[in-house]
Amino acid sequence: AQSVAQPEDQVNVAEGNPLTVKCTYSVSGNPYLFWYVQYPNRGLQFLLKYITGDNLVKGSYGFEAEFNKSQTSFHLKKPSALVSDSALYFCAVRDSNSGYALNFGKGTSLLVTP
Amino acid sequence: NAGVTQTPKFQVLKTGQSMTLQCAQDMNHEYMSWYRQDPGMGLRLIHYSVGAGITDQGEVPNGYNVSRSTTEDFPLRLLSAAPSQTSVYFCASKRTGPSYEQYFGPGTRLTVT
Numbered sequence: 001a002q003s004v005a006q007p008e009d010q011v012n013v014a015e016g017n018p019l020t021v022k023c024t025y026s027v028s029g030n031p032y033l034f035w036y037v038q039y040p041n042r043g044l045q046f047l048l049k050y051i052t053g054d055n056l057v058k059g060s061y062g063f064e065a066e067f068n069k070s071q072t073s074f075h076l077k078k079p080s081a082l083v084s085d086s087a088l089y090f091c092a093v094r095d096s097n098s099g100y101a102l103n104f105g106k107g108t109s110l111l112v113t114p
Numbered sequence: 115n116a117g118v119t120q121t122p123k124f125q126v127l128k129t130g131q132s133m134t135l136q137c138a139q140d141m142n143h144e145y146m147s148w149y150r151q152d153p154g155m156g157l158r159l160i161h162y163s164v165g166a167g168i169t170d171q172g173e174v175p176n177g178y179n180v181s182r183s184t185t186e187d188f189p190l191r192l193l194s195a196a197p198s199q200t201s202v203y204f205c206a207s208k209r210t211g212p213s214y215e216q217y218f219g220p221g222t223r224l225t226v227t
Binding site for chain 2: 045049090095100101104105106
């Protein structure tokens with residue numbers, strides 16, 4: 001089965017510092033990987049995806065993610081964190097067994113402090 | 115476009131009651147799905163549909179029914195609510211195909227007492 005793991009429940013970073021939210025994947029075949037963000041009491045918003053091509057994927061709100069096949073990772077990054085980036089972040093992988101639904105990680109709570 | 119809409123936003127049920135969570139999308143997406151979100155567990159797939167008249171089970175389908183009579187609507191029915199179904203429910207839709215991202219509704223927070 002296709003799955004992702006987010007090893008950190010929470011990440012704390014000071015405003016202006018770079019941030020990284022980690023994700024590793026386990027898939028058979030080529031991975032289709034996604035990052036979503038959830039603000040309090042809101043639905044999930046799409047940030048970016050890796051399908052094929054460049055290993056560095058750029059997305060919304062200044063976020064980017066680096067696909068690393070040898071380390072089976074897809075870490076989310078941002079060069080300079082904002083307090084407004086504080087939210088819950090989910091990594092997800094396409095599931096080929098359910099019409100291409102998504103299998104989600106458990107989520108990582110990002111807290112950016114002023 | 116309104117995107118994906120869900121009603122109600124909040125609901126409290128007593129054990130054994132039934133109800134329907136509504137979901138609609140105006141993006142002409144063939145694929146729709148229902149997830150539940152529980153603390154520390156991410157989102158888990160309940161049911162999905164690849165088009166009108168076609169539905170299938172996801173990871174956690176027990177206690178839920180779905181139907182898809184139109185492209186736009188994908189209601190989720192709780193047949194006999196149980197406290198274990200207390201959760202936040204999200205509906206999502208996307209274009210058919212493996213590379214397209216899903217668009218999520220705002221969610222329904224359900225409490226079963």
